[in-house]
Amino acid sequence: MKRILTFLFLISCSLLLITSCSVNRAKIDDSLKKYFDENKVDGCFTMFSNSSGKVTVYNMRLDTMRFLPASTFKIVNALVGIETGRITDEKMIIKWDGVKRPVEEWNKDLTMEEAFKVSSVPYFQEVARKIGKDTMQHWLDTLNYGTRKITTQIDSFWLDNSLKISPDEQLGLVKRLYFDQLPFQKRTQQIVRDAMVQEDNTLYKLSYKSGWGVDEQKTNIGWLVGWIEENKHPYFFALLVKSPDANIDMQKVRENIIKGILKQLGFLEGKM
Incomplete structure (x- = not known):
């Protein structure tokens, strides 16, 4: 018995050391x-190189702090929608409800891939309503997604700070x-991956x-x-931006930061 306890203790110590090394x-x-x-x-940036295992963090x-996922939750919303049949495929249309919204691209009938590209809140709110709270909760638990909480409405919990996730968890x-x-x-996963493509050229795919x-x-x-x-090697990243400025051009700021960082780290030229 003593030998078994000693063996288990050594295994535990080894696992702790392995964990510490990966963090370091x-x-x-x-x-x-x-x-x-x-x-x-303010903000942070994390990148993981799959080929080398190298992690770069600012x-x-x-x-490791958690924040509302906002429209990044469309990744999970789309996955669950497709898996459960609430979204048949990337060409499934949800008709515009006729309500004029500030983002002009939302004010028309949209397919799933179009809605994903323009980050249409109304489209994915309808998807979430079709999925339902119990089914959505099941998938949040299964994925261990952030805080896994739906404490408000099924069509807004990812927007109103009910649900939160960290950049590390997003990555x-x-x-x-x-x-x-x-x-x-x-x-299901392939459809969502395809919807996430923003740039695809001979040098890189973003x-x-x-x-x-x-x-x-x-x-x-x-x-x-x-x-x-780049050169068929994936590098995963999570960028978080924080600002108290109510007039911030978030789209421009995010693009400025991500392109600046990627260029400094040697990307965008097909040499990685």
Whole structure:
């Protein structure tokens, strides 16, 4: 018995050391701070190289803090919608309800892939209503998605701070999605991966989902989560942006930061 306990103790110590080593392998890159400063925002950036296992982090403090996912939740909403048949495929149309909204691209009939590209809130609110609270909760629990909480309405819980997730958790989700490691059919994951493609050329392929919401302190929270592929090697990333400026051009700021960081890290030229 004593030998068994000693063996188990040694195994536990070994696992602890392995975990510590993987954490210590993260490279803190404070040089990336300038991209946030140039755009007058706070935030963090994390990247994982699948081939080398290298992790690059700016602002580790925010990397493990949880924030509302905003429209990055469309990744999960689409996955669940397709898997449960509420979305038949990427060409499924949901007709415009006739209500004029500030984003002009939302004010028309949209297919799933179109709605994903323009980040249509009404389209995916309807999808969430069709999925229902119990089924959605099942998938949040199955995926262990952030706080897994639906404490408000089924068509707004990812927008109103009911549900929260960290940049580190977001990165883990998109990595599993890329490799078909989520508990969905391969077809389901492929449709969502295809919808996430933003740029595809001879040098690189850039895929991500954006998000923009407001937290309890009225701070703007912006996201870009996804991956970049060069020479068939994927690099996964999560960008978080925070700003109290109510007039911030979040779309421009996110793009400025992600392109600046990717270029500094050697991407966008097909050499990685």
